Amino acid sequence: MNLSRPLSISLIALALSVPLVLMARGEDKAIPSSASADQATTSKLVYGLLSDSRYAYRPGSLDAHLSGDIFKRYLEALDGSKVFFTAADIAKFEPYKNTLGDSVKNGQLDPAFAIFAVYKQRVSQRLAYARALLNQDIFDFNGNDRWYYERKDAPWAKDEAELDALWKQSVRNDWLRLKLAGKKPEDIRKTLDKRYANNASSIAQLDGNDAFSSFLNAYASSIDPHTDYFDPREAERFNQSMSLSLEGIGAQLQKQDDVVVIRELIVGGPAALSKKFKPGDRIVGVGQGTSGTMEDVIGWRIDDVVEKIKGKSGTQVRLDIVPAEATLDSKPVRVVLTRARIRLEEQAAKSQILDLPAGNGEPQRRIGVVKLEAFYQDFDGRRKNNGDYASATRDVAKLLQQFKAQKVDGVVLDLRNNGGGSLNEAVELTGLFIDKGPVVQVRESGGRVGVDSDDESGVSWDGPLAVLVNRGSASASEIFAGAIQDYGRGLVIGETTFGKGTVQNLVDLDRWPGNEQKRYGQVKLTIAQFFLPGGSSTQNKGVVPDIQFPVMVDASKFGESTYDNALPWTRIAGVPHTQYGNFAILLPRLDTLHKARVANDKEFQWVEEDVAEFRAEEAKKYISLNEAERRAERDRQDAKRKSRQEQRKALGLPLDPLADDAADDGLTYSERDIAKDAAREKAAEKAPDPLLRESASILGDAIQLLHNDRTLAGQVLPEAKTPGHWAD
Numbered sequence: 001m002n003l004s005r006p007l008s009i010s011l012i013a014l015a016l017s018v019p020l021v022l023m024a025r026g027e028d029k030a031i032p033s034s035a036s037a038d039q040a041t042t043s044k045l046v047y048g049l050l051s052d053s054r055y056a057y058r059p060g061s062l063d064a065h066l067s068g069d070i071f072k073r074y075l076e077a078l079d080g081s082k083v084f085f086t087a088a089d090i091a092k093f094e095p096y097k098n099t100l101g102d103s104v105k106n107g108q109l110d111p112a113f114a115i116f117a118v119y120k121q122r123v124s125q126r127l128a129y130a131r132a133l134l135n136q137d138i139f140d141f142n143g144n145d146r147w148y149y150e151r152k153d154a155p156w157a158k159d160e161a162e163l164d165a166l167w168k169q170s171v172r173n174d175w176l177r178l179k180l181a182g183k184k185p186e187d188i189r190k191t192l193d194k195r196y197a198n199n200a201s202s203i204a205q206l207d208g209n210d211a212f213s214s215f216l217n218a219y220a221s222s223i224d225p226h227t228d229y230f231d232p233r234e235a236e237r238f239n240q241s242m243s244l245s246l247e248g249i250g251a252q253l254q255k256q257d258d259v260v261v262i263r264e265l266i267v268g269g270p271a272a273l274s275k276k277f278k279p280g281d282r283i284v285g286v287g288q289g290t291s292g293t294m295e296d297v298i299g300w301r302i303d304d305v306v307e308k309i310k311g312k313s314g315t316q317v318r319l320d321i322v323p324a325e326a327t328l329d330s331k332p333v334r335v336v337l338t339r340a341r342i343r344l345e346e347q348a349a350k351s352q353i354l355d356l357p358a359g360n361g362e363p364q365r366r367i368g369v370v371k372l373e374a375f376y377q378d379f380d381g382r383r384k385n386n387g388d389y390a391s392a393t394r395d396v397a398k399l400l401q402q403f404k405a406q407k408v409d410g411v412v413l414d415l416r417n418n419g420g421g422s423l424n425e426a427v428e429l430t431g432l433f434i435d436k437g438p439v440v441q442v443r444e445s446g447g448r449v450g451v452d453s454d455d456e457s458g459v460s461w462d463g464p465l466a467v468l469v470n471r472g473s474a475s476a477s478e479i480f481a482g483a484i485q486d487y488g489r490g491l492v493i494g495e496t497t498f499g500k501g502t503v504q505n506l507v508d509l510d511r512w513p514g515n516e517q518k519r520y521g522q523v524k525l526t527i528a529q530f531f532l533p534g535g536s537s538t539q540n541k542g543v544v545p546d547i548q549f550p551v552m553v554d555a556s557k558f559g560e561s562t563y564d565n566a567l568p569w570t571r572i573a574g575v576p577h578t579q580y581g582n583f584a585i586l587l588p589r590l591d592t593l594h595k596a597r598v599a600n601d602k603e604f605q606w607v608e609e610d611v612a613e614f615r616a617e618e619a620k621k622y623i624s625l626n627e628a629e630r631r632a633e634r635d636r637q638d639a640k641r642k643s644r645q646e647q648r649k650a651l652g653l654p655l656d657p658l659a660d661d662a663a664d665d666g667l668t669y670s671e672r673d674i675a676k677d678a679a680r681e682k683a684a685e686k687a688p689d690p691l692l693r694e695s696a697s698i699l700g701d702a703i704q705l706l707h708n709d710r711t712l713a714g715q716v717l718p719e720a721k722t723p724g725h726w727a728d
Helices: 007-015 037-050 064-079 087-096 100-106 110-133 160-180 185-204 208-223 232-243 270-274 302-309 379-383 392-405 423-431 476-487 587-598 602-620 627-651 674-684 690-708 710-716
Strands: 228-230 245-248 251-256 259-265 282-288 316-322 333-338 340-343 350-356 365-371 410-414 437-444 449-454 465-469 491-494 502-508 522-531
Touching (some): 037 100, 160 185, 365 690, 423 437, 423 449, 602 627
Parallel strands (some): 410 465
Antiparallel strands (some): 251 259
């Protein structure tokens, strides 16, 4: 979450969220009345895993209670904001409530498809109503109207008239955003009509596969918050994200209107190396090999287009491209590419060095920072003993070696918003900083507790260490941060983490029938609960930092504790492990120095101000539809950004690259200029980061305090034999 953006934009983005199924394009597709043979088989296989096996950590019996839970979660997945269905619709669905468990077990999914068909119809009706509103005289913004966008806990609308009233305010808000961005009425009308028409086209393209996946995931999430069903395509995408590699042309694609557009070229990929593509170019045709039929892909779902473009390394694909600067009816340019295996380097571990200025008789310090966004691993490459397989641990080890050569004084491992990944990587990454020992205890469904340990002697970095976390740090991030804390190996700084203390495994449903083709997909299910070496679970409670930063996300809105079926916190017996340090003695001094420093740190104060303002606005759960009020707020945010930029100049601080382009433009993701939007994303990576800088300063304080006071150093680091080494 980037809280340097105007708060009103953040709230508007939150309010405009739509169901994830609004992703397709093209001609209307009917929802079948029942499941296909493959879908019925898949449902039975998933039932066997989640409700009728000892494999799941907490299997759920498919009784009336679980059926009711599936019913609730299915409706939430389709219409979580309660803006499509009426109370009358829900009453018609009610007879299905206690039978959905039997539907899963028997593969008779007629009720799920019936509900989805009504959902598709209702969304289409709502979007048609929204388009009709654009020609009505409802766009006066002088009153005290409000749009109450938070409807999760609201009752279902009693009738269509009540939904009409809700949608009227939503459309008026869309209009007002564009008006505040300087658009003229006719341009606003055209933009919104096109937006709603595109959404209607998306809904029309939803099919039985979408209905099936949505329903099976409602069942999976009823078992456990982190259990998911992946259809074959989703399973492939998940595995690509974990392996940081794919086979294809090396381009990030986006749907805009009815056309797939290149958003970004991956460095080193065939598309980039050809020098024949640029962001904004549109793909209108795809052909296989040198002679396969060219297929017109305008109007296709993006996942169908991607399926045609990707393929085995070494094979060829032909693309018809309309350049970004040309009109869509221009003659396309045909390009032939040879597909390749591409490493997604942008998502790999990255490093930088922060220089802490000298002052008060203290020397300058150099702090190395490793940014790790996921605990990735190429499982297939590791199984095949491919020496070049992707691994978070291997990449971080290389960066630590570079830090040694660059003679940094300490290392901050930045795990903010790192949602986890491979358990093996969490264990092995911890091993870079400790010399052998248990990292995580794993309790399986039968109660047996195993210990995953670092068995390799030596460490890659034995110097000062801090781990930076926030509420988005989960699972493997919590294993790592918690183990570092249990060992006293370093400082943990930031916010209390997510609180996900469970282990998931992928099960390939095609392995049982022995299929040569992928037909049934995969299930990611919870198989165990993990505990830290000291015996505490991170489940629900998360890892509590040694030095705490402003809480950006309310724990009641995000985190494990928000799931109504999450496992409770508990603990088991600890296992013997080295205690490198005892930072409790040092923390009061570090906290005092931290508070004194941030009291004079403008950027850190701005973060605190923005957090408080964001949470106050969010608590209102509505957006004003008074133009003068909204314009005044917009002007205030503009003035605040300009003032802060001027203060940055005066203080010699790095400028915010987004400050001049942060106002709400009223557009959605797919309506913006793709090339400019992608460039803006890149610029955001260079935005000032006062939390990271302060983390480095806290680590610098610890280094200096222990250097200056040998008695204190002996108390904090009793195992240390060499000054400056925290892991002897």
